[in-house]
Amino acid sequence: MKFPLSICPFYFASVIGAFLLVPFVTMADENNFAPSINFTYSSDFLRNQSGGLKTGSAYIDYATLSLSNQFEFENGVNLRVLGSVLYANGEKFSETIVGDVQGASGSETGVHIKRIFEAYVDITKGNHSVLIGFFDTNTEFDVIESAGLFVNSAYGMGNTLGSSGRNGPSTYPFLGLSLRYQYVAEQYTFRTVISDGVPGDLNNANKLTLDLSSNDGYLNIAEFEYRQAQTKWLVGLWHYDQSGANGTSPSDNVGFYMHGERTFESVSGLTGFARLDTASSKTNVFNQFYSAGLVKTGFFESRSEDQIGIAFAFAELSSKRRVDDPHHNLDKASGELNIELSYSAKVNDWLTLQPSLQWIKNPSATNIDSASIIGLRLTIEL
Template sequence: MTNLKNLLLVFCSLTSHLVVAQNSSSDLLEYEIVYSALPWANLSGGLDQGFVYMDNADVTAKLNINELFDWEESLSIFFYGLGNHGGQATDYMGDFQVASNIQAAPSWRLFEVWIQENFLNDRLSALFGLYDLNSEFDVLRPGTIFINSSFGIGAEYAQSGLNGPSIFPISSLGLRLSSSITDQWRVRLAILDGVSGNPADLKSNRIALSKEDGALIAMEHSVYLSSAVPDRINRNYTTRRKKVGRDRDIPTNDKINVGGWMYTAEFPEIGDSTFYRPNWGAYIGAQKYWFYSKYDDRYLSMFVRYGVANDRINRIGSAISGGIVFAGSLSEKTDYVGLAFSTAVNGKARLEHSPEDERAETALELTYSFPLRTWLTIQPDVQYIINPNTDASIKNSLAIGLLIQASLGGAW
């Protein structure tokens, strides 16, 4: 952790002399380094009162092969190194949904490495390699401002598989196809190794394809209902979905997502390990923007999401979340205030075999993100967890944190 703190000081020094370059189709190499620090305190309730320090380093680089050979169609290679350190907020809060989206087993790993080819003026895209499913699937942009993990991907989706799906902090090998049928319709399909890493070693990014592990098949259809003016939304905060190598412009349109997933391997039923069932789930989500002025980036946005999973084999049978975000301009930069909730509901089989459990856990989050510099963002955060882990013996948890993000990047 000391090395990462030193790295933050280096960032502060370097970024005072660097101007972050914007993504450009004429760049051969694009890079970005982001350091996130999250001091966190559980003030009351949960398993115990206490303080933890979590931090996360993301190092990404994208090589645009097409620029090297002056090709018209886009061909790129992407590398993503990930480092996680510090404690676990869950050890104090006892929650199921995980209050911190940078909480992970301490390790350094190659999180993603893939090659992507775009065709037909970027209407069709094919990607192969170690791939973060949640970088493109089940994403509602207003929700990305929040720190609780369930606002990044639904709780019923995140729980799936032997070691989770191919998402932070452990990815798996796969193929992703994406097609923009029109400017308003986008369809994605991903086929991934059914087991991410090694369930017995959370620090491992092992690739071991086998018939027993099977595959995870994910599909999503996005419908964009209206167009926002891209130049009017200048997001200052950094998330895993907006790092170098992703879509150059994350759509800020009103949209609806409809998706589903399935594992080809079967899983044991809760309470009966001799009976196996297919593992599947589905979700729907939507985001909406209202702009206050034609001349600046002040707006109000809302999102809502509902998902289900086969509750005969998955603990969480359904999850619902939603929130509201206000973006305003105190200066030339944009700050954000957000309030959101996420409720993860135990399935029928779980309640049958654990009747002492509460029916659901609900996370409430209030957050405020503001940039001190173009390269430095501060985000105070408050979370209140009702029925942590649906365990009646654990009192409701009240916790606070302060996310600090420093970044530098550029292009050659």
């Protein structure tokens, strides 16, 4: 295993410091071992009714099985251990049917996957927390909770960060070895993570790689979150070292994101969000990204857990980069626009059904005809 020289001291000092916090001799409770098992299955049936590359349908699914446990020690140190496995069928929809780049389904991987997913240790004492292992950064970084309703992947991690690097950041479906520090106070949180600049194996999707060579480089994200009664503000800065910047040039690859989320008192259950992202135009296909939306929980009085939402996401094409289009030699547009209307119905404690409508203008920032998509998401959580 080769580590980039620039991050070796950071890794080893942080790991040693974290483990010195743990008093492995005395636990607060002898019956501390109480593992938790969680299973999630999610499927998207999507059909492109018109426009895009062609009309057609796809069934995209994934499943995760995780095992976690938390240990409490007498001096207030908590140790959480988590491991999970991932299955994804690898069906293609955006790539072969719609032609968009933001991703009509956040579950689409494009490759069949059966392997270990997350595997990490998280040590917490007071306001401080240190995590090391294979970690999905989008579970903590660049998260807009209300935007999680939507099916399109643009409403998860922002497009500029999500499409950066040679294989994206350490998030679904490819994770890299990561080290995360977090400080949580009453109204604000600071967190930072350093992770493999090229997570996963580009030639073997089912391989869990520990190859942190200097050729891969690293990605660092720093984020500050501020919370008020009904509002949450978040700003983040990310940076690849010179070898992690898409493998194109020695120049650094950096980006910035900012978003806000507010619960409105005047309308019960209504939450709004908006975001702005920017990134280096020399090394990223999209250098600007905007999204906003509204989500209403309890749209019907008799169904207090159901949600309905509408949102848009626009990824602006960098003036110095062009999207590779294997299907057509078409003129370029200024960017790709997605609009989604979605309704999530909680059937019972473990089953959710979610019909959705999407309209995608200028897929891949080309003059391909706008795509009209209908979909149904099924989610089982046990």
